[in-house]
Amino acid sequence: MSKDNEILEEFTTKEYEHGWSVKYEADEAPIGLNEEIIKWISAKKEEPQWLLDWRLKAFDTFQNMTEPEWANVHYPKIDLQQLRYYSAPKQGKKPKSLDEVDPELLQIYERLGINLNEQKRLQGIAVDAVLDSVSVATTFKDTLSKLGIIFCSFSEAVKDHPELVKKYLGSVVAMTDNYYAALNSAVFSDGSFCYIPKGVRCPMELSTYFRINAANTGQFERTLIVAEDESYVSYLEGCTAPQRDENQLHAAVVEIYAAANAEVKYSTVQNWFPGDKDGKGGIYNFVTKRGLCAGDHSKISWTQVETGSAVTWKYPSCILKGDNSIGEFYSVAVTNNYQQADTGTKMIHIGKNTKSRIVSKGISAGKSQNSYRGQVQVMKRAHNSRNFSQCDSLLMGDRCGAHTFPYIDINNPTAKVEHEATTSKIGEDQIFYCNQRGIDTEDAVALIVNGYAKEVLNQLPMEFAVEAQKLLALTLEGSVG
């Protein structure tokens, strides 16, 4: 019907909503990757010698590593020598409070719907805003510090809490863990640091907002979260980038350390520029995220809603070392047009009575490829460990692909591991049923997809869940006609 074509046309030509960029004066490293650049970055950030040494060691290892090729993604080789590894908006002196931050930078976040002004912000979320290579502002610092919570940019943490950074940096993701993690360790520019002291429940959501603005710049941020005994924190991460023809590299590392009885919830809504509808441009998102349940009865829960990026390579994982510790992974990954995602998790059971739960919901549309890759490993000592995995794929149209790669490795006979997988197609029948009740196709798809992803979306904090729902609908607009 002509009307439908019209609607389809309108959807598919809809642009990525955060595709704008802003001009500001920047402090940039020269293009290229070598020891000198790393020294340049370290000097720029006035880092202590130990950190520079750490970076150089990582770089040394990195140079002997090769890019992994096992993931089910295809993209032209990235020339790392053509990238810039540091770009920061010129701010003059380092701002001491929000009032001193360049209003133009604050406006960038405002345009993204993130108000950094504490008075105007919804209560209950503290934000660290990272623009290109540096953190521009962190809110609610005072409120948090009264409880002994440290929430600041990574660079500040290096200056103000070197003993903590030194103790935990690389303790969960070793600098040599993999190609991208090693690269990140060598050149990381900024990120967020969070420390919850013993017995403290963090009273608000902590959130980092990453924005790539500059062209030809890789973003290599580093997040480190440490939760001491009996503490609790819920952490959110959001990200966007301008629309550019060339691909940009994003290789982050996130480390979470949970001590005995501590609980960390980490939620991501990933909305990097996915490339245009012909597959041009978009972010290469190669991320290493890992949590260590170090103490007994600790719990780490990953929730991710992945809608952006041209290519995603990401496996937020849990090492369940403490006895009775729990790891969870809830994921919705949507791919449309020419996007490719290879994402999943690893649950490594080391301690006794450890439990893990994996719920992965893939949605593929257009000509995209969506792979779930998950590993459940039960070590010798992990008596009575349990895993439950549920991997569902939803296909929209017949030009996309969904793939599941579960790896199970069990070395203890008392372990119980369950894996369920389903693949379904979004039904014409379902859409017609909605249409017949007066619901247009766009809203019908949103309803159906949100219903499908509900179990994961329910894990997100309220405010984020609403955003995520809208984002899912937006990503899939025009994929059914």
Next chain:
Amino acid sequence: MLSIKNLHASIEGNEILRGIDLEVKAGEVHAIMGPNGSGKSTLASVLAGREEYEITDGEVTFKGEDLLELAPEERAREGVFLAFQYPVEIPGVSSTNFLRTAVNQVREHRGLDPLDAVKFLTMMKEKMKLVEIDQKLLSRALNEGFSGGEKKRNEIFQMAMLEPTLSILDETDSGLDIDALRIVSNGVNQLKSKDNATIVVTHYQRLLDYIVPDFVHVLYKGKIVKSGTKELALELEEKGYDWIKADVEQAAV
């Protein structure tokens, strides 16, 4: 209200509807009967706007407008409601959420403000009584794991919520137990007014004891081959379709 003239429709090159003529006026109830595969559901789907069917000839006007020009959701908003023979399941979407989206989109089209949560729930409570549907059923995902009868009852509940002008009930009676049949029919009757019309597709005369039709039509091989009053249904119940089929074959010779 609804005027169908010489309607021909085919799917994948097979002609299913071969010249349907039907006039439905406000306030009327029409029953459509006919052997399996004669095209009853196809007619209902075509009226609702299912895109798999190609309309090869004929016209359909609804409230003076060309119905075939409208997208399915526009038809629904204009007041066409189809109670499906096989309602689909939509996992993870609660009936409440689904209906709220539907009701508000229909209201928007009719120039009404959207209902807020409280008003919507009040309306729901009221309509739930009409078909005696359990609240628990509505808090579950739409039709997911519903029994056959529960699905049918839910269709009529949705009809009550959407207040259509033309309701097409495709074998709503099949799958309902004896009590449910009475309750659901009762609901349909209460929703009847001089301004709306109902087309019921059924195989059983029993339903027509409850929902009394003004006209009964027999659809066979894509055509309405016989029309009459409710007595025709009784006759069919007694004699089956063979005599009509014979008449048709004879006429064709």
